[in-house]
Amino acid sequence: MDEHINIFKALSDATRLKIVWLLTNIDEKICVSEIVEVLDEYQYNVSRHLKILKKANLVEEVKEGKWVFYYLTPIKSEFRQLIQEAIKTIPESQMNNEIHKCKLLLAERPK
Amino acid sequence: MDEHINIFKALSDATRLKIVWLLTNIDEKICVSEIVEVLDEYQYNVSRHLKILKKANLVEEVKEGKWVFYYLTPIKSEFRQLIQEAIKTIPESQMNNEIHKCKLLLAERPK
DNA sequence: TTAACATATGTGTTTTTGCGCATGTAAAAT
DNA sequence: ATTTTACATGCGCAAAAACACATATGTTAA
Secondary structure: OHHHHHHHHHOOOHHHHHHHHHHHHOOOOEEHHHHHHHHOOOHHHHHHHHHHHHHOOOEEEEEEOOEEEEEEOOOOOHHHHHHHHHHHOOOHHHHOOHHHHHHHHHHOOOO | OHHHHHHHHHHOOHHHHHHHHHHHHOOOOEEHHHHHHHHOOOHHHHHHHHHHHHHOOOEEEEEEOOEEEEEEOOOOOHHHHHHHHHHHOOOHHHHOOHHHHHHHHHHOOOO
16 A cells, blocks of 8 residues: 555655656656756755655656656556546646746757 | 645545545445544544545535544546546555455444 | 766755644433 | 533644755766
8 A cells, every 4th residue: 555655645745746747748758957947946856856756656767968867657557547647637727837838948958 | 736736645644545445445425433443543533534535625524413424525527536546446455454344344334 | 177067965944744632512322 | 411422623742744055976068
């Protein structure tokens, strides 16, 4: 049961829910500094929240040069699947323009 | 977004998740003292956890004589629907026999 | 090699959460 | 009328969580 509780706990914070929501809605890996910019949060807080999400097995990371990119852990359980779908139903309007800012940002990414 | 966070927060505690899980799996209203017996928790803790679940709009109550029966709030949103389904996937084996105890208890209920 | 950038983490502080105890209220039983 | 049963809640405390600040590590750029 603890796995499930850890997932719920991980999602019960605004910053973390926003991160997971972002990753669910854009279909790309994003790096820490991009999350920082989009969410307008301190870098150290974003890093810590990512650590909690990682511990809950919701995200994974891959290092590329000086960046660390985060992405949703591939779904293995029905539970995770349903949780992801639930998060996907949260409307963009409730996210304070985060996704819009994120799309602008991603568009500016050098190819 | 706060509604969603409140739901996740409500579900990120073992006692509360067990209560919701119980209500999801037995298809009946149950009163506080029954939850107390099944979960082997103090009455004041169960009451408090129920209050949190109520605040998150996950459960509702109906008073009958000296008993207060709790039941799952009828589902209105897709989000809630998916969360409920997710909870339903949590196997009984992870619930430390709670549902078994509960079924025995309910069977003993006078008609 | 030094500077700048990207990320992580140690430390102290404040806020939130959960618990135990005691107590309050209302209905039912005696 | 008093006691018992069922449930709720105020209070104080301890543990956990979130935050801000400073700093450490590694990587690329100058």
